Amino acid sequence: MEWSFVAVILAVALVCPRASSIGANWGTQASHPLPPEIVVRMxxxxxIQKVKLFDAEYDTLRALGKSRIEVMVGIPNEMLSTLASSHKAAEKWVSKNVSTHINTDNVNIRYVAVGNEPFLSTYNGSYLNTTFPAMRNIQIALLKAGLHNQVKVTCPLNADVYDSSTTLPSGGDFRADIRDLMITIVKFLVEIGGPFxxxxxxxxxxxxxxxxxxxxAFFDGVSQPVSDGGTFYYNVFDANYDTLVHALEKNGFGNMPIIVGEIGWPTDGDRNANVEYARKFNQGFMAHIAGGRGTPRRPGPIDAYLFSLIDEDAKSVQPGYFERHWGIFTF
Structure with a gap:
């Protein structure tokens, strides 16, 4: 069967020079998932030289073997409790989902994402006690497997883990109810060389x-930029990113590397979700970071993964119908 793909946005390679690093999220919550080898070819x-996964599905990882594509493999939130309570379970997970694929299939695994936005306020604290112990146990397992220099632990977090007391980036700090936990996690990431x-x-x-x-919300500039003590913000991405930078600086982690794990725009499911806006946002974002200029508070290249490769029609629509329409490609 022949597949043809149409980009909702311009081909990534054409619009984003290497100054910044652009990857894509590969989600698989679809009623008719594409064969993994087709997605890898795409x-x-x-x-697209980097991909972020939400699990460690065998066929997906095997298809990425020898492709040289850099991989962030994921651990779903439902597994955090098991991994937090058992070193053995963590060692088994790393052996099966990291070591085997690196050694046997030549997969370029660079990160393990432990959980996915586990501190969302809508989870009502379900993963507060298991996320950090799971991260620590996975790190110990990577150390035992001799992969700790090659593969780094991280935890993709929603931007709601920090906020601003002044609504300006300079007022940024971690959310009061999880501040101590966040500082523990960030300190751990710094110690092991993992990114935020x-x-x-x-x-x-x-x-x-x-x-x-x-x-x-876009990158075309605004007539009334937000002034933060003489620093001007022309889009909410820069302001949000710098709120995190200020939160890290405030707690003594000013040099912490940051990865934008997900960023994108839906093409349907809301009055502001359409192909025109998605194209405008994604192209605008890539042009914005292409020169490696960074943000006012953190100049330099930005490491980011677009969300998402293809629409996922089996995702929950609880947050909104737009949840099923983030694909940057249609076919």
């Missing part, structure tokens, strides 16, 4: 607030 043909991974969604800012200025 990644390679479009110059954050998911930033300007679309959600617009979705949640009818009065949010639409042009501030």
């Amino acid at each position: 990644l390679r043909e479009n110059g 991974t954050v998911n930033i969604y300007p679309f959600i800012s617009l979705y949640n607030d009818a009065n949010f200025p639409v042009d501030y």
Whole structure:
């Protein structure tokens, strides 16, 4: 069977020079998932050199073997409790899902994402006691397997783990109810050389607030930029990212590497979700970071993964119908 793919955005390789690093999220919650080898071919043909997964599905990882594509493999939140309570379970998971694929299939695994946005307020604290112990046990397992220098532990977090007391980036700090836990996790990541991974969604800012200025969600500039003590912000991405930078600086972690784990715009499911806006946002974002300029508070290249490769029609629509329509490709 022949497949052909149409990019909702411009081909990544064409619009994002190497100054910044662009990858893509590969989710598989679809009623008719594409064969993994087809997706890998699509990644390679479009110059996407990094991929972030939400699990460690065998066929997916095997298809990535010898592709040289850099992989962030994922551990679902449901597994955190088991991994937190058992060194043996962590060692078994690393052996099966990391060591085997690196040694046998030549998969370029660079990160293990332990959990996915586990501290979302909607989870009501379900993973507060298991996330950090699971991260620690996976790190110990990587150490035992001799892979700790090659594979780094991280934890993709929603941007709601920090906020601003002043609504300006300079007022940024970690959310009061999880502040001590966040500092423990960040300290651990610094010690092992792991990055802080954050998911930033300007679309959600617009979705949640009818009065949010639409042009501030994009990258074309605004007539009234936000002034933070003489530093001007022309888009909400820079402001959100720098709120995190300030939170890290405030707690003594100013040099912490940051990865944007998810960023994108849906093409359907809301009045602000359409192909035109998705193209405008994704192309605008890549052009914005292409020069390696960074943000006002953190100049330099930005490491990011677009969300997501293809629409996922089996995802929960509890957050909104747009959840099934994040694909940057259609076929």
